[in-house]
Every structure is written in C-alpha cells, then in structure tokens.
Amino acid sequence: MNAIDNAVWDAALARLLDDVYAFARTGPRSHDDWGRDVLNVMDRSVTDPRGWRTLEWQIDKAGRKSARPPYPFLPLTAQQVHTWTFxxxxxxxxxxxxxLTQEWFFEARLVRARADRDDVLADACSVLSRFGADADFRTSSDLARTSASPDFLAGELAGGRAFTDHVMDLGLIAVSADEVGVFWSFNAN
Known part of the structure; x- marks a missing residue:
C-alpha cells in the first residue's frame, strides 16, 4: 500500500462511504493498548491527527445528545473491542x-458484480494505505472468526457481535504505530 495525501484520502473516502450510513474517523495512538484508542475514536474524544476528513451521518449527532457520547456505539471496554474483533x-x-459501500440485503449493485469494482477496491486500498504497510486490521465480521483472509466479495456480508443498537452493524479497525482508524457501516433500524 502506498502512502496518500489529504486530497486522495478525502476523495476516496467520499466515493466509498458518503452515500451509506457509515462512520469513518481516525485518531492518534496514545496508549499501549490500541483498544483504548479505538474507544476514543468511537466516542469522538479525539480528532484526526492529520486534520483530514471524517464521515458520519448527521443522525448520530441527535443520538449522542439524547443517548450517550459514543452513540451509535454501545459503551464498550477495550477488552470487548479486542475480543469482539478478529x-x-x-x-x-x-x-x-x-x-461497506453497499447495503447488506437487497443490494442491486454488489461490489463483486459492479463495472467499477476495481475502482472501488482501489479507493479502499488508498484509504487503508494511510496506515502503512505494517498496519494491523481487525473486523467485527464473523467471516473472520476462522480465517484472516475471508473473501468479503464472494457472498453475503456477515455481521458479528453488535457494537451498536442497530439491527446490524459491521466494522473495520486499522491500527498503525501512530494512528487508529474506525470504519463502520450500519443497517439502521
């Protein structure tokens, strides 16, 4: 993966997740335990260390005011983040x-069958390149429970342990020496 700049990040992130109910934020690595850093990103107590674009649907702002600061995420512990991801x-x-750019059910344009499949994958690679070649990635998907290399394009996406109150949610965490990224998609209930 090649390093990217702000303009490439912004454009790729917008093309990927701007039209879906998603959360895409990054934060600094401030703890030895990256799970604590992920929780800081989820509750928005940190900002992007590079000042780059973040995405989250406006509906979340109302939920945070009426429910809890990390809304739509449940109040979690770092241990739960570790245990509930693979x-x-x-x-x-x-x-x-x-x-994560597609709806999970009744999707008319599955990524694997789209004409722009390679472009969508290139955008995903661009976004993740921010975290460097030594980054670790974790997901809440049950497809990764038994394999570190499941084919996420082959069939239906599989949720896992719910991190939110939504009917379904699915996420990806990126961890580098300096930053963490949290990318989550929600099927709103």
Missing amino acids: PVTACAAAELLAS
Missing part, C-alpha cells in the same frame, strides 16, 4: 471496506 489481512481489509 484479525484480517490487508487484502481482506480492503475488500471489507469496499463492501
């Missing part, structure tokens, strides 16, 4: 991020 390869992470 490691995946960089290639699988890119496929998962590309798959």
Whole structure:
C-alpha cells in the first residue's frame, strides 16, 4: 500500500462511504493498548491527527445528545473491542471496506458484480494505505472468526457481535504505530 495525501484520502473516502450510513474517523495512538484508542475514536474524544476528513451521518449527532457520547456505539471496554474483533489481512481489509459501500440485503449493485469494482477496491486500498504497510486490521465480521483472509466479495456480508443498537452493524479497525482508524457501516433500524 502506498502512502496518500489529504486530497486522495478525502476523495476516496467520499466515493466509498458518503452515500451509506457509515462512520469513518481516525485518531492518534496514545496508549499501549490500541483498544483504548479505538474507544476514543468511537466516542469522538479525539480528532484526526492529520486534520483530514471524517464521515458520519448527521443522525448520530441527535443520538449522542439524547443517548450517550459514543452513540451509535454501545459503551464498550477495550477488552470487548479486542475480543469482539478478529484479525484480517490487508487484502481482506480492503475488500471489507469496499463492501461497506453497499447495503447488506437487497443490494442491486454488489461490489463483486459492479463495472467499477476495481475502482472501488482501489479507493479502499488508498484509504487503508494511510496506515502503512505494517498496519494491523481487525473486523467485527464473523467471516473472520476462522480465517484472516475471508473473501468479503464472494457472498453475503456477515455481521458479528453488535457494537451498536442497530439491527446490524459491521466494522473495520486499522491500527498503525501512530494512528487508529474506525470504519463502520450500519443497517439502521
């Protein structure tokens, strides 16, 4: 994966996740335990260390005021973040991020069958390149429970342990030495 700049990040992130109910934010690595850093991103207590674009639907702002600061995420512990996610390869992470661009059920334009499939995957690779070649990736998808390289484009996406109150949610976490990224898609209830 090649390093990217702000303009490439913004454009790729917008093309991938701007039309779906999603959360895409990054934060600094401030703790030895990256799970604590992920929680800081989820509750928005940190900002993007590079000042780059973040995405989250406006509906979340109303929920945070009436429910809890990390809304739509449940109040979690770092241990739960570790236990409820599974490691995946960089290639699988890119496929998962590309798959988050689609609705999970009744999708008319599955990524694997789209004419722009390669462009969507290239955008996903661009976004994840921010975290460098040594990044670790984790997902809440049950497809990664038994394999670090599931084919996220082959069939239906599989949720896992719910991180939110929504009917379904699915996420990807990127962890580098300096930053964490949290990319989540929600099927709103």
